[in-house]
Amino acid sequence: NRQIRLASRPDGWVSADNFTLTDAPVTEPADGELLVRNLFMSVDPYMRGRMNDTKSYVPPFQIGEVLQAGVVGQVVESRNDSFAKGDFVSGMLGWENYSISDGTGLHQVAEGAVPLSYHLGILGMPGMTAWVGLMKTAAAKPGDTVFVSAASGAVGSIVGQLAKIHGCRVTGCAGSDEKIELCESDFGYDAMFNYKTSDNIAKSIASVCPDGIDVNFENVGGKIFEAALWNMRNFGRIALCGMISNYNDAHQEPGPRGMMLMIARRLTIKGFIVSDDRDACMEYVRKASGWLAEGRLNYRETVAEGIENAPQALLDVLQGKNVGKQIVRLAEP
Numbered sequence: 001n002r003q004i005r006l007a008s009r010p011d012g013w014v015s016a017d018n019f020t021l022t023d024a025p026v027t028e029p030a031d032g033e034l035l036v037r038n039l040f041m042s043v044d045p046y047m048r049g050r051m052n053d054t055k056s057y058v059p060p061f062q063i064g065e066v067l068q069a070g071v072v073g074q075v076v077e078s079r080n081d082s083f084a085k086g087d088f089v090s091g092m093l094g095w096e097n098y099s100i101s102d103g104t105g106l107h108q109v110a111e112g113a114v115p116l117s118y119h120l121g122i123l124g125m126p127g128m129t130a131w132v133g134l135m136k137t138a139a140a141k142p143g144d145t146v147f148v149s150a151a152s153g154a155v156g157s158i159v160g161q162l163a164k165i166h167g168c169r170v171t172g173c174a175g176s177d178e179k180i181e182l183c184e185s186d187f188g189y190d191a192m193f194n195y196k197t198s199d200n201i202a203k204s205i206a207s208v209c210p211d212g213i214d215v216n217f218e219n220v221g222g223k224i225f226e227a228a229l230w231n232m233r234n235f236g237r238i239a240l241c242g243m244i245s246n247y248n249d250a251h252q253e254p255g256p257r258g259m260m261l262m263i264a265r266r267l268t269i270k271g272f273i274v275s276d277d278r279d280a281c282m283e284y285v286r287k288a289s290g291w292l293a294e295g296r297l298n299y300r301e302t303v304a305e306g307i308e309n310a311p312q313a314l315l316d317v318l319q320g321k322n323v324g325k326q327i328v329r330l331a332e333p
């Protein structure tokens, strides 16, 4: 059983040296446990935060331990009454080819309607995040102008489409011309710009949102967030989803300038964690399954092959090399 363990904590940018690949025999499940053959593993920005030894909404990874990830796999042996051999399951398991679980947090996923990996993306945590942030936290409504950073990624690619379905005008930024084109052709975006080639991000936002932003879906933080703030309309809402531009900072910088705008324009800012609203997540999965079946949602994945390439896949996400949802294929179903 090949496994990726945390070798050391990064100080600043994460590197391949922070991980180690080990091999061990596959163990037998004890009473109440099941053995899962892992097929697909999710790679997500929050994993970088769990590599630090800091208190957060999820506990840090421990040095020497196998890292955790959202996984889709198949039960190969079960001594747990809730799961049978052959079931496809999804939940938090390890960065490894086989996982032992007592079933906590694991649920069955149907085979056939959509590819199994979709349960890690458009029908999984990133899709739920897009829904909770846009529809619950920011309460987007028809006619709103929405601005999304990291627009082509796992969450952003879905926010664009959900906002479009709900009658919003959708704008955003991403880090390459290829990503911009894809956002406009497949992910519902009306107007986009490449923040890496922009010489003034606030002006670039103004050019795609000439009447200002009603809803900022913030994935990046830093200078992009600051520039969005300057473009908010009166009574605008900011759903603070992530701040990926800061995740590899060794030292925290002072926050965005222009916070006086929060007062002058009567803005609302609200952070959220997707897992806090289980009902909204389930509501999203029902709706998104329908929209997928009707062909109203597009989905894009970037797939790395093999557990040994999982650390590089995380580096790729943090460096913007992924388009859509980054996953790792661990085995063929």
Ligand code: NDP
Binding pocket: 044, 045, 046, 125, 126, 129, 150, 151, 152, 153, 154, 155, 156, 173, 174, 175, 176, 179, 219, 220, 224, 240, 241, 242, 243, 244, 245, 246, 272, 273, 274, 275, 317, 318, 319, 320, 321, 322, 323, 324, 325, 326
């Ligand atoms: P993505 O698939 O969007 O991948 C991350 C993307 O961020 C990269 O592709 C890159 O795209 C962009 N990026 C990286 N560094 C920078 C930078 N310095 N400046 C601007 N853009 C950058 O990841 P997810 O969709 O999984 O996550 C998006 C955000 O949502 C993250 O901040 C994540 O932490 C957050 N999140 C929050 C959740 C919650 O419950 N609050 C749940 C899930 C995710 P580009 O080429 O455009 O730069």
